[in-house]
Amino acid sequence: MKVFVYPGSFDPVTNGHIDIIQRAAVICDKLIVAVLVNQSKNALFSLEERVELLRKSLQGCANIEVCSFSGLLVNFARDKGASVIIKGLRAVSDYEYELQMALLNKKLDEKIETLFMMANLHYSYLSSSIVKDIALLGGDIDGLVPNAIKSDIIEKINGIAQK
């Protein structure tokens, strides 16, 4: 069985992530979307919320599982029986960091392959930070995130803005 892992912070999940998830899910038997516990970025959503938003967005997708993980990605992948790490590439600016991570992960476990998928042209400008910035400034996030979680994001932002 071909198991792929798609790691990220997903703070929150965007339509760019969903696009990669759906395209990756058709080329494997099982796709594990893995939400990072340890991260240098200050997350807006808690780990549980980020997992929940992903699950809500991916309802009805039979071969997709959402989990959280801490520690080394290659260890997580190995424990889950995954042989491929999926990454999405937007612009050239993503390349340098992703190349470093892919080479490092290869050094840590040569049996695990990193597979890059080019971002959909429609979403190549999209990031979780952009979504948060727009929502914080009162802009419309329609089309940027799954419809199912739009109100969750707006509520969270409004809650923060009121503090």
Ligand code: ADP
């Ligand atoms: P972000 O950069 O939006 O904070 P994450 O850290 O959650 O995203 O990224 C997880 C993975 O998704 C990375 O491989 C990243 O390159 C990819 N990704 C992020 N946004 C997009 C997008 N709009 N299209 C394709 N891939 C994306």
